[in-house]
Amino acid sequence: MKVKITMILIMNICFGLLSGCWDKLELEEQAYVVTVGIDIAEGDNIVVTCQIANPQGGSTAGSGGNQNEPAAEIVSFTMRDFLSIRDLAASSVTRRITFTHTKTLVVGEDFARSDKFYNILESIVRDRQVRRDTYLIISKESAEDFIRNNQSALETRPHKFYEFMSKRWQESGLVPVSIIRRFIHDTESGEALHLAIYGTNEKTGIAGEKDEDNYIAGEVDKEGGNIVQLIGSAVFKDGKMINVIDGEDTRIALLLREQIDIDTYFVTYKDPKDEEYVITIRLTKHKKTKVDINTDNEIPTINVVVPLEASVVSIPSNVDYVTDEGNKNFLADYIGEELKKKTEKFLDRSKEEFKMGAFDWYLIARKQFNTLEEYKLYNWREKYPEAEITVEYDVSIKDFGRLFQPHTNREGSANQ
């Protein structure tokens, strides 16, 4: 009996000692990098910038803690490989560098346009600490500048900026919500462009007449606040950045995707009945986009119907687009046409300039084939630029009633 108990005890102790994962590390001994920036440097080197969150900075907790400490420490290292930063950082950072809370990866445009970018990114993803849902931001200037200059007065802690911004991105669709996993996905497929978030901290000024959304980062005319602007997207083809598109095109690309990537956004149009004024419309993609792809012929045909719900928010011209059925349908058609024009322009660009789509259509096309071999033989990558694409916008006007009517009409109805 005694021997048995001793044996069990020894076994249990061994079991504990041998199987424990001895990577236990107290949480305060680690330096949490919330933003990583990568830039090209001379020779084979890259510059890695780490924005390390300071737990005591900007916190109200911590009795005895110093609340005047800065919220983050930003360090930049020049080296050949990304992950060796952990050891190199030990030369100056007191805590162990940890990437588990890295939410954002900022890449300088110069580096993104270089061949080395994809290799480095792949090596980053291989590290098990790095989150696959890290946001990918391409900055017009160097990533180091971008990170150092990104000072939001509202958010003291650096990760908060990106956390809140990502929610705005999902709503407005002015930038694509680009994460590393999707980037790898698109690139590995070899059949899709990847749209990454495009940003800058340099105001370049406005080029030409602008509506509300056809800016690219730097062009937005604003004063005060954080100098960083994030609008438009960087276009990647085969893991290499090739161009930049503005916010409007980004929205179109998101609308053309089957899934709902964009919540609700506002657009202004010239009033079709009174050219002097503009009307403001709120658009919502409430259902999935219908994409029909026919791959029976040599040239694929793609039919896209984008369902949109529009509500008229402001009508300075006082034309009744809300209760008058005729006007309502007219406006719906007008919005559809306007969107169609822009979409066709963008699709032409995608076919001729990029020679690739960014709308996940290849996934739908793949479903048309019985085997992967057949699909590969069909060679979608080559076929896409020649495809016949028709896009329709199925716009329905919603929200009606007194509150949405132009006020002149409202008075009239009140008199009756």
Add this chain to the structure above:
Amino acid sequence: MKEEKRDNKASRKKRQYEDTKLQTAIDKNLELFKQVLHYPLNQDFIIKDLTIEDFERKCSLLYMKGTIDSSKLENNLVPSLKKINQIEMTEAISCWAVVVKQLDFMTVETVETLYKAVDKILFGYAAILIDGCDIAVTVNISKFEHRSIEKPSIENAIKGPMESFVEDVGTNISLIRKIVRNEQLISESIIKGQRTSDAIVLMYIKDIADEEILECVKKRIYDISTDNIQNLEIVEQYIEDRPYSLVPTVLYTERPDRVAAFLQEGHIALLNNSSGGLIVPITFWSLFHTAEDYYQRWPYSNFVRLIRLIAFFLAMLTPSLYIAVTNYHVEMIPTDLLLAIGASREIVPFPAIVEVISMELAFEILREAGIRVPTPIGPTIGIVGALILGQAAVEANIVSPILVIVIAITGLSSFAISEISTNFMIRIGRFVYLAFASFMGLYGIGLCFVVGVAYLVSIESFGVPFFSPYAPHYKSAGDTFYRPQLWTMIFRPFNIQQKNKVRNQQ
């Protein structure tokens, strides 16, 4: 081997006067009683010489002070004895028969051996010795002091009966019989050792309770090696299935309504002069449920059960989850919380596990002290404890504020589990989880959980699997995590009994 030895020793001790028969001469008898009950030394033992008019023979009344009701003695027993007339006495075949006849309105028993007579005296009977009779007449005039019926102090309820058991078996049986008015309700007395005073009353409903289990219970009670069982709390430890395990296999309850409910499902209740009753066999659900679950309306009681289930897991796992997550899986914590914990942990000198263990220890000490502390200074302990555990420890940078929340939530949750044994099981089990979490993180907790569940499933209480009717599955009313509507609970649990499967219906 050891048990046998003890058995022999105990029985040998009894045999000293076990077989001694009473004598015919009263003086000899008195001498025997005086010897056994240490007459002049033990001042509680009273021998009264009785003079009955017209009756020449010597009579003696023997009783033990403190076990009898003196008003019964003075108002009933003695006057009726005095009324015995001589004619009857002389005509009768033997004198004791007359006495028995005269006292037939009381509980009267005749005994022939010294041992039994002494036993009766200890149990609150008065023994009447008559010169020339080798038989003693014993009359029940017993009265022991006990508490009056009070509110339950452990198993509190907002709604429902407020009675609890007291330290008197008669009262306890009466409390149950008040609820279960059933001709099939049996109360069987099992006399342990040779003493009736050690009797354990077994209650069950004959046409429901499973005979096999009943036999098993009886056997275990007979097998108890000691001859002096103070109360049920001790019996519990003798008859349970796994004496070394953290998991209880006998339920201790102080609520008669709960016992009644269990009886109607085919369980067996054990009663004694104790402030509680034992229920066997039990399942995990018996420990998890409370009496009030059935008194509250359906949505409320299910809400409460859900809360209790959450509290169950919180009490068991919160500290270990905290350790696992902060030491091994920092990526799981939202960044803001991570930074907040980091900021407060920065100035704390100990590793998180030391913090947790010291705070847990402090809390357990506070809890134990709270039970043992004399009532007048009880509130002070509460205040001092809360201060030490909370504010002061944080301000002195000994623990981080988040840990106070962890410990507080754990402690609070453990109070939500009212069953004492389960409560201990969880409180001790928590430390096991903590050890695994500090070695292996969430993997360790998962491992420990799997082993724990496997162990629980392997346990049986008097042959009934611990997690039945859930696993292994039996037909039942489905009253496990979820409490069905009362009128849908027509089945009695099949895992407990197979005789009478459907509840009485009209």
